[in-house]
Amino acid sequence: MDLFVPLQRALAEQSNHQPTPIQIKSIPPAIEGLGILGCAQTGTGKTAALALPILDYIGREQRPVPANQPVALVLAPTRELAIQIADSFCTYGKHMRFCQALVYGGVGQAEQIKALRRGVHVLIATPGRLLDLMDQGHVDFSDVEIFVLDEADRMLDMGFMPSLNRIVAELPRQRQSLFFSATLPLKIRELAAKLLFNPVSVTLSSKTTTVERIEQSVRFVRRESKLALLSELLSSDGVDRAIVFTRTKHGANRLANKLDRAGIRATAIHGNKTQNARQRALNAFRDNRVTVLVATDVAARGIDIDGVTHVINYDMPVDPESYVHRIGRTARAGANGIAVSFCTADEMGELRDIERLMGANLEIENAEVRPQSGGPERKKQVGPHETKRDRRSAALKSQSRNGTQHRFRRVNKKHELARANSRQFSTIA
Incomplete structure (x- = not known):
């Protein structure tokens, strides 16, 4: 029909x-x-x-x-x-x-x-x-x-x-x-x-539906280094429009203000704001008057804006299902997207829960350790007998001693969407 x-x-x-x-x-x-x-x-x-x-x-x-x-x-x-x-x-x-x-x-x-x-x-x-x-x-x-x-x-x-x-x-x-x-x-x-x-x-x-076009990665970081890492990431090439997720409403406000003071145009949206304020924030983000929208999970499913190039989990979500909704804000309308999560030592449990939900492995792309007192960079060697948990634990310990960040990239496999052989009709995503 x-x-x-x-x-x-x-x-x-x-x-x-x-x-x-x-x-x-x-x-x-x-x-x-x-x-x-x-x-x-x-x-x-x-x-x-x-x-x-x-x-x-x-x-x-x-x-x-x-x-x-x-x-x-x-x-x-x-x-x-x-x-x-x-x-x-x-x-x-x-x-x-x-x-x-x-x-x-x-x-x-x-x-x-x-x-x-x-x-x-x-x-x-x-x-x-x-x-x-x-x-x-x-x-x-x-x-x-x-x-x-x-x-x-x-x-x-x-x-x-x-x-x-x-x-x-x-x-x-x-x-x-x-x-x-x-x-x-x-x-x-x-x-x-x-x-x-x-x-x-x-x-x-x-x-199949959420990771097909999203490049996902996890970056280990000390809590006090999160803001510097976020500012560096948001200032890099290719970040045209980003949504940054925090765990609390007050955290969203504070982070948006700090980014603004750092010269990065940002605004916050969460449940404590009035409807008019929330709509103004969304309109400013949609119209490119701000490039960064700092949000809590309550707003995750109401943000349907094309052209979001990056989703950044400044705080790891407590509920692994929230991770799926967060990263779903990018790669909309057939586009590709990037999702980056910052993970501190005390957020490893949340990371493992997300990994179990997604059914995907996190692979270490590299684990470079930079000494505090000069000298050439050296790379940490990981023995073949070590498990994935051992490698992550070692990386976090090294980070704590040397103040470095480690980057994990999720290797995404392309999933081919099933083509229906039922009646044809035109519609859009």
């Missing part, structure tokens, strides 16, 4: 027409009205996979919408992701007649209420503000025919499960549900079982 003609026209105007695996596998059954359980990392084209079937249905039905009664409800865990989804609906539906409303906290609700009263086909919302409007009687879910839950695992991580249960309880039992998550732990599978009946399951390997 071909997409609604105005959608095809909008897609033809985009620079990238190659469908991604998640789109190839999920869009055709979603158009047929089937439920979808999709598991894939960020940056794989999930937004188009959920938006195109909804717009196709709206375009073909051409039904009027009464006040406060949306046809499709899309839930997202963060404001940034909700805005990104709304932008995608606008892009794909530019040649269609449809209305949408964007509902999230951190801003006044008056304009959002007005939009709902005018009648909308698609309501894109975060759970907190949606519950507020629901409790005030500004939203009626009785006409919802399509329900989308995006980034379900992140939704649970952020404590939205009670809110989600309340919202789902108000939805019609007869509906189509599209459920997308980057991971499928037990709680997510249990939630999917409640929301979906006999869905089409689409699962893409994280190792």
